[in-house]
Amino acid sequence: MESDASASYPAGRRPRILIVEDDERVRLEVAAALEDYGFAADSVASGHTGLLRALDGDFDAVVLDRMLPDIDGLSILATLRNVGKETPVLILSALSAVDERVRGLRAGGDDYLTKPFDSLELTARLNALLRRRSSPKEPSAMSVGDLVLDMGTHQVERAGEVIDLKPREYQLLEFMMRHAGQPVTRAMLFESVWNYHFNAQTNVIDMHIGQLRRKISLNGRLSVMIHTVRNVGYILHAGE
């Protein structure tokens, strides 16, 4: 699991993440979590240096605090986008009201996480952001091992056998295949598949995944592809 991040990058190259956060404890915690999960973290404490570093440096993603003492996080984001920097930005904020989230995303943010957050949730979301950027063009079909998903016909096959999925199950599988090899959290699944931003009861997602997992393994005849990652969520991979 520790090598999740580097999986999609050339050997020896770890994705560089810039952390802009004024609270020292949060900054150190985020940096430590990112280092643990295979990222190269670079952290600054003020919005001013953060903006300069983000403009100069070649970062793969930025973790940006919404409230900074000198410059507002959203202004930094707007400045970056205005000069054409398309580095993915994940906004951290203590404000969880929906309109705050909407405002953050509208200003050019790619994802939004409210404090206090789980470091696993943060790294899973960063991975998703990096993956989204590294595969910009939409393929017409995806495959993981012997599992094939055709986005044109919405058909799913495992080892040549067609699997009958409900629309939600199809969406869940599509999201998981898009992030194959990376852990995805329940919150990420809920937000992307149901498109609501409300902490759903996690056991409900578990039940959907349970059914999907059973169908994908063809009722246990083939190997299980969806695995539970303890304390995080799920991961889909072809391995035995």
Next chain:
Amino acid sequence: MPASKRRTRMHLSSVGWLLAVFITSAIVLFAMLYWATHSYLVHEVDERLLGEVAEFHSIGRAEAIANIDALSRRDVASSRPYGVFDSDGTWLAGNIHVLPLAHDGKPFNYPQIVREGDRTETEHFRGIIVPTVSGVRIVVGHSIDEIRYFDHTLLKMLCVGLTLTIILAVGCGAALNAMSNRRIRAISLTGREIMAGQLNRRLPTRGTHHDLDRLAEIVNTMLDEIERLVAEVRGVCAGIAHDLRTPMTHLRAGLERARRRSNSVDDYESAVDAAIVQSDVVLNRFTALLRIAEIEADGRRASFGDVSLDTVIRDVVDLYEPVADDRGLTVSVHAPATVQVRGDIDLLFGAIENLLDNALKFTPGGGSISVETRMEAGEPVLQVADSGPGIEAGEREAVLRPFYRSPSQQAQAPAGHGLGLSLVAAIARVHDADVEIHDNQPGCKMVLRFRGNVLAR
């Protein structure tokens, strides 16, 4: 207490102001009364004098001397004197012996010393000088001693009256002041008791429509609400403490057991994982609490938009389908038409989710749940009904409070944070919706009625 002293002084001065205005207006009134009476009497005399002036104006010299001489010998001559003077001021006839210094044709006052026996007296007259065509000047007088005497008496009466009025006013003012001071003291005493923690005390009222009474009633209503809120907050605090103690105890026990028994890294790993699960339980409860506080802070209206309740219902039911299947329950949706409300789609999703989650939790296997939305009397209505045990009539209000656990359902209640329905209530409040709990015979029927949330608005 300096603050209360300042307040008393301000109060005194307001009564003082009232007194000053009242006394000033009494003085003005009395002065005007005096002036009006006095000038009426003088005016009467002047009328008479001017009348005689008209008579004498065209009189000849000899006729004037004869007339005045005759007039000055009458009985009333002492109070109505006359005099005739030559053009150079020499006395010719009558009982006025000196020509007073005054303008012709205008009434004036003059004194005259009168000898009566062995004492002299100054009498006061009002007179007028009439120049006649023949050149002599006639002076007509009229005693005003009676008027002066009347004036004097009137002035005395008015002064006595004014003094009585002032004494009465000051007395009443002082009494009023003392009375309201006493009431304010009583109120501040009760206020201090309430501040000291006796929240069940109420400000004293006398059941009248007196200003202070009405004010006290308003404050008392406020205190009822505050007492209710404080009781609720106490309940919530106790609820939090009670609810968090259980997972924290488990957490501690698990860690302690790991410390005692674990030999291998694997043992420690599983102990840490168990601890993470327990701390997640605690964190989830805090998140739910914070979420209620955040919703109640009322800042979310900015994210309001038009929401189709029927779509949200279908999404929630779709999400919960596996749970219902797992528990052997059937969930049906009745949403024949689009029902739109103005609101926050995520919050509404949360409310419906919690209602459905509750219904799924408390309905025994084989039961059925229906989720409906419709327009009722122009108001959007959302309803989640189940065939479970229902909620006792007496508990219907209490279940909306945070951490309330029905005693009758304690035994069968599965793990939950006890905040679901208070979250629903908070979301309903933000959307101007009423939460109604009815009997579904059997079961429970939860209704959200979006009054005042009509789209036309």
